[in-house]
Amino acid sequence: xxxxxxxxxxxxxxxxxxxxxxxxxxxxxxxxxxxxxxxxxxxxxxxxxxxxxxxxxxxxxxxxxxxxxxxxxxxxxxxxxxxxxxxxxxxxxxxxxxxxxxxxxxxxxxxxxxxxxxxxxxxxxxxxxxxxxxxxxxxxxxxxxxxxxxxxxxxxxxxxxxxxxxxxxxxxxxxxxxxxxxxxxxxxxxxxxxxxxxxxxxxxxxxxxxxxxxxxxxxxxxxxxxxxxxxxxxxxxxxxxxxxxxxxxxxxxxxxxxxxxxxxxxxxxxxxxxxxxxxxxxxxxxxxxxxxxxxxxxxxxxxxxxxxxxxxxxxxxxxxxxxxxxxxxxxxxxxxxxxxxxxxxxxxxxxxxxxxxxxxxxxxxxxxxxxxxxxxxxxxxxxxxxxxxxxxxxxxxxxxxxxxxxxxxxxxxxxxxxxxxxxxxxxxxxxxxxxxxxxxxxxxxxxxxxxxxxxxxxxxx
Numbered sequence: 001x002x003x004x005x006x007x008x009x010x011x012x013x014x015x016x017x018x019x020x021x022x023x024x025x026x027x028x029x030x031x032x033x034x035x036x037x038x039x040x041x042x043x044x045x046x047x048x049x050x051x052x053x054x055x056x057x058x059x060x061x062x063x064x065x066x067x068x069x070x071x072x073x074x075x076x077x078x079x080x081x082x083x084x085x086x087x088x089x090x091x092x093x094x095x096x097x098x099x100x101x102x103x104x105x106x107x108x109x110x111x112x113x114x115x116x117x118x119x120x121x122x123x124x125x126x127x128x129x130x131x132x133x134x135x136x137x138x139x140x141x142x143x144x145x146x147x148x149x150x151x152x153x154x155x156x157x158x159x160x161x162x163x164x165x166x167x168x169x170x171x172x173x174x175x176x177x178x179x180x181x182x183x184x185x186x187x188x189x190x191x192x193x194x195x196x197x198x199x200x201x202x203x204x205x206x207x208x209x210x211x212x213x214x215x216x217x218x219x220x221x222x223x224x225x226x227x228x229x230x231x232x233x234x235x236x237x238x239x240x241x242x243x244x245x246x247x248x249x250x251x252x253x254x255x256x257x258x259x260x261x262x263x264x265x266x267x268x269x270x271x272x273x274x275x276x277x278x279x280x281x282x283x284x285x286x287x288x289x290x291x292x293x294x295x296x297x298x299x300x301x302x303x304x305x306x307x308x309x310x311x312x313x314x315x316x317x318x319x320x321x322x323x324x325x326x327x328x329x330x331x332x333x334x335x336x337x338x339x340x341x342x343x344x345x346x347x348x349x350x351x352x353x354x355x356x357x358x359x360x361x362x363x364x365x366x367x368x369x370x371x372x373x374x375x376x377x378x379x380x381x382x383x384x385x386x387x388x389x390x391x392x393x394x395x396x397x398x399x400x401x402x403x404x405x406x407x408x409x410x411x412x413x414x415x416x417x418x419x420x421x422x423x424x425x426x427x428x429x430x431x432x433x434x435x436x437x438x439x440x441x442x443x444x445x446x447x448x449x450x451x452x453x454x455x456x457x458x459x460x461x
Contacts, residue, residue: 002166004020005185005197006028007176011152014157023361027164029168037153044340050143052338067143070344080148080151085142085237087238088138099138121137128238146255150416163368178214182196183198183328196358207311221311222271223310224266224267224310226266227288228263232261237256239252252264312334312336373405375394388429390422399436402437409455410437410451
C-alpha cells in the first residue's frame with residue numbers, strides 16, 4: 001500500500017512528487033502518457049511569469065511565490081534558467097500617455113521584489129536595437145525568465161525516482177474509490193493501487209478524476225499556439241501595450257528560449273477537444289500580425305509552430321481543494337498558465353494539505369542528488385562522442401544517455417537532448433538518431449515509435 005498516489009505527471013504532479021520524495025513515504029505517480037511531462041506541460045512556453053491579472057487571484061499570488069521558488073529548484077536539479085525582464089511597449093500616443101498609470105498600478109501590486117521602471121525612446125533604441133522604430137516608450141518589469149522546460153520536467157522525474165518515488169506510465173486511471181481508511185485507484189491495465197491519499201494532478205483530465213471521487217469540475221478548453229524561430233530577436237521579452245487586457249490570457253510576447261531560439265505567442269482560441277493541438281495558417285498569420293510590428297527588420301527563419309491545450313475553469317483561477325467526500329483526496333484543478341511558474345508553490349500547498357489531513361511528513365536523513373544532463377553545446381571541450389545533430393550540437397553519447405535515463409520513444413530523446421529540433425528540424429539527422437535509439441534499446445528500428453502507441457517511424461515488413 002502506498003502513502004500517496006498522484007494521478008498525472010505534468011509539471012504539478014512532478015513537482016508534488018519531487019517535494020514528497022524528501023519524506024519517508026511510499027509515493028506512486030500514474031500517467032497515461034509514455035513519458036513524464038507529456039500532457040499540458042509539453043505545450044508550455046517555459047516562461048517564468050511575474051504579472052498575472054487579476055492580482056487578487058490565487059493563480060496570480062501563487063505565480064509570484066512560485067517565481068521565487070523556481071530558481072531554487074532549477075539550481076538543485078542543474079536546470080538552465082535565464083532571468084530577464086519584460087518590456088510592455090507603446091507604439092501609439094494614447095498608449096504612451098497611459099504608461100505612467102500602468103507603471104503605478106504594477107508597482108502598487110508587485111512591490112519592491114519585482115521592480116517596475118518607465119523607459120523612454122532613447123533607452124529602447126540603445127538597449128533593444130531590434131525593436132521597432134515606432135516604439136515610443138515602455139514599462140519594464142523585472143523578474144521574468146525562461147527555463148529549459150523538458151530538462152526541468154525530466155529533472156523532477158529523475159530526482160523523485162532516485163529518491164524512491166515509483167512511476168507507472170502508459171496507464172490511464174479509469175476509476176477511483178474513496179474508502180474510510182484508504183483510496184483505491186484502478187487503471188485500464190487492470191491494476192488497482194491502494195493508498196492513504198490521492199492527489200489529482202491530471203491536468204486536462206482532472207475533471208474526470210474529480211468525478212470518480214464524487215466531485216464536479218468543468219473546463220473551457222483554450223488552445224495557444226507558439227511560433228519558434230532560428231534566433232532570438234531581443235535581449236528582453238517584449239509585449240505590446242493594451243488598455244483592455246483579456247483576463248483569460250496574458251496576451252503573449254516576443255520571447256526566447258534558453259537555447260537562443262526566438263519564440264512568439266501564444267495566442268488563445270477555443271480548442272475543439274482535449275486532443276486539438278493542430279496549428280493552421282490562421283494561427284500563424286495571427287501571430288505575425290500581432291508581434292511582427294514590434295520588431296525592426298526580418299525576424300529570421302520560422303522553424304516550427306506548436307500548440308498546447310489548457311483547462312480554463314469557470315472561475316478562471318486555480319482550484320486546489322479537498323474532495324467534498326474526503327480529505328484523503330486533494331484536487332489541483334484548472335492549473336493552466338501560469339501553473340508552470342506557480343508549480344513549486346502549488347506543490348507546497350498540496351503537501352501542506354496532505355499533512356493537515358493526517359499524512360505523516362517525516363524528512364529523510366539523506367537525499368540522492370540529480371546528475372545534470374550532459375550537453376555538448378554547454379561545454380564543447382568536455383563533450384563525448386561524435387556529433388549526430390549539427391544544428392543543435394547533440395552528440396551520440398547524449399542520445400544514448402537519454403535512453404539510459406528512461407526515454408523509450410524518439411520524441412522523448414528529442415525533448416531530452418534537442419536533437420532533430422534545430423534549423424533543419426531533423427531532415428539531416430533523424431534517421432541516424434533513430435538508429436542509435438533503437439540500438440540502445442536493443443530493438444529493430446521498425447519497433448521504435450515517435451511518441452508511443454502506433455506512431456511507428458518505419459513501416460514494418
